[in-house]
Amino acid sequence: MTAPIVPDTHPPLRRSWWKENQQRLAPWLFLAPGIFMFAVYVIIPIFQSINISFYDWDGLGERTWVGADNYVELMDDEAFYTSLKNNVIWLVLYMLAIPMGLFVALFLNQTVRGIRIYKSLFFFPFVISQVVVGLVFAWFYDPSYGLMNIALGWFGIEPIAVLANEDYVTYGIIAAGLWPQTAYCMILYLTGLNAVDPEQIEAARLDNAKGAKLLWYVILPQLRPATFIAVVVTVIGALRSFDLISIMTDGGPWGSSRVLAFYMYEQAFSEYGFRMGYGAAIAVVLFLIMMVYITGFLWKMYRDEKGY
Amino acid sequence: MFPTPIQKRSAVAQTVYKVALPVALIVWLLPLIAVALTSVRSAGDITAGNYWGWPSSFNLLENYTAIFQQTPIGQYILNSFKVTIPTVIGAVAISCMSGFALAVYKFKGNLLLFFMFIAGNFVPFQILMVPVRDLTLDLGMYNTWYGLALFHIAFQAGFCTLFMRNFIKALPFELIEAARVEGISEIRIFWFVVLPLMKPALAALSVLIFTFIWNDYFWATVLTQGADQQPITAGLYSLNGQWVAAWHLVSAGSIVAALPPVLMFFLMQRHFIAGLTLGAVK
Numbered sequence: 001m002t003a004p005i006v007p008d009t010h011p012p013l014r015r016s017w018w019k020e021n022q023q024r025l026a027p028w029l030f031l032a033p034g035i036f037m038f039a040v041y042v043i044i045p046i047f048q049s050i051n052i053s054f055y056d057w058d059g060l061g062e063r064t065w066v067g068a069d070n071y072v073e074l075m076d077d078e079a080f081y082t083s084l085k086n087n088v089i090w091l092v093l094y095m096l097a098i099p100m101g102l103f104v105a106l107f108l109n110q111t112v113r114g115i116r117i118y119k120s121l122f123f124f125p126f127v128i129s130q131v132v133v134g135l136v137f138a139w140f141y142d143p144s145y146g147l148m149n150i151a152l153g154w155f156g157i158e159p160i161a162v163l164a165n166e167d168y169v170t171y172g173i174i175a176a177g178l179w180p181q182t183a184y185c186m187i188l189y190l191t192g193l194n195a196v197d198p199e200q201i202e203a204a205r206l207d208n209a210k211g212a213k214l215l216w217y218v219i220l221p222q223l224r225p226a227t228f229i230a231v232v233v234t235v236i237g238a239l240r241s242f243d244l245i246s247i248m249t250d251g252g253p254w255g256s257s258r259v260l261a262f263y264m265y266e267q268a269f270s271e272y273g274f275r276m277g278y279g280a281a282i283a284v285v286l287f288l289i290m291m292v293y294i295t296g297f298l299w300k301m302y303r304d305e306k307g308y
Numbered sequence: 309m310f311p312t313p314i315q316k317r318s319a320v321a322q323t324v325y326k327v328a329l330p331v332a333l334i335v336w337l338l339p340l341i342a343v344a345l346t347s348v349r350s351a352g353d354i355t356a357g358n359y360w361g362w363p364s365s366f367n368l369l370e371n372y373t374a375i376f377q378q379t380p381i382g383q384y385i386l387n388s389f390k391v392t393i394p395t396v397i398g399a400v401a402i403s404c405m406s407g408f409a410l411a412v413y414k415f416k417g418n419l420l421l422f423f424m425f426i427a428g429n430f431v432p433f434q435i436l437m438v439p440v441r442d443l444t445l446d447l448g449m450y451n452t453w454y455g456l457a458l459f460h461i462a463f464q465a466g467f468c469t470l471f472m473r474n475f476i477k478a479l480p481f482e483l484i485e486a487a488r489v490e491g492i493s494e495i496r497i498f499w500f501v502v503l504p505l506m507k508p509a510l511a512a513l514s515v516l517i518f519t520f521i522w523n524d525y526f527w528a529t530v531l532t533q534g535a536d537q538q539p540i541t542a543g544l545y546s547l548n549g550q551w552v553a554a555w556h557l558v559s560a561g562s563i564v565a566a567l568p569p570v571l572m573f574f575l576m577q578r579h580f581i582a583g584l585t586l587g588a589v590k
Contacts, residue, residue, distance in 0.1 A: 239432060280435075293430070294430045
């Protein structure tokens, strides 16, 4: 940290000037590196991407202004609709991580010997890279020796090549994604359950509330902050889904497991050519979908800050 | 406590719980257990299709030595550290300062800036991809660990600032006021009054960011290429392409890739969970 540079010939002046203004200047000094980095790498690129989406550009040569052509093309692009549909499926099914996480948390919220180790081992899948999760599940689904198909074989069911089947592939990948995401929601709920007011539970029990009713009317309302965070991270996780798709199927078979995030990457740079403008247009659509959630989140934060 | 403590339930329920707990854990971690087992199998087992039975021999050393000798996995791991450690230091340092500024001072635009950091933290990566790649190319940092680390520092600054700001906001403000009355400068207040109190937040954030960055795959593929610069996540992907059907090697590689964040998690568990669940409790 350096103080503002003022000629050294007037030390008393410098001191008083800094003293008088430091309360006003200090926040900006502290914020300068953060704002600079964030502006350069996050804020400005967002606008650059929006700008690029109006051009035809291969990433190297001249850009050609094409107006809204990229967006018009999107309207007619079947792959775009497939990706959008898959994004919706991801969003809806990923939400299952929340009740599943709550269920696991309730199961583990006991004080028996070794429960701490159980809790951390259940959390394990979240700590591992999605690349590893993807490899593990790709293998689990393998039609000739994957555990899933061996298990299905015990019931006399023919092997299913989940990742090579257009109808199942997205669900197969989502199931893999639900594994770490459930672990994440579980840890949120375990922390939430720790903070539930024991007196309220005792009072409710005296009134003969128990089981599902107690959970619904007494426990869940107190878990609301945990649920809120769980919804936020799950929505973001669902819309960010990229790693698993890239690892497990590379968008296939025949592009049927693409989501917007993946399709964008594929268009912008891959063997299909470098269509930066078109890719940027896809990214803008994804960004707008995400903005709906971001705005909602900020709105809630704003109300909390203002103390409503 | 909810649900009812198992100790207050019938003896049958207690026994059922005691059995259900390890069974559930094994089912939950079955994919991982399978990978761990496969990573010690011999190539013979793999070709014979013995994936789920007892390994015919335990090739722990052979397999793990093989991946380090036959593939650049050591280099990949080193690259991961080269990206991850500077990112942790950079992002935490920057966000200590910006979090302090946003938590302690009242000024115009405070909330707006705060919301900018939060919103930026949630944007889809793809909207940043093309411009960030161009910028990195222009700076001559494409395919370098510091080009990747610099982006990570900037992007993680969003989440870290949110975290730090909320943490500092919960500290007793009287401390700062008292220091001001004593005539201590703002910079010294930050360094000598607030920073020592932030140790738990620093620890929590460091382990979280370490895990996030170690596990990053998307940016690794966008900003780097080739074995001499790519981190382990991207490396594993290309190794998977080379090792078709050599599942014992893929498994060993996966285990090696997963190990550092897993160790980090176990060593710093309390901090990790405290960081992750910030805001889950009011």
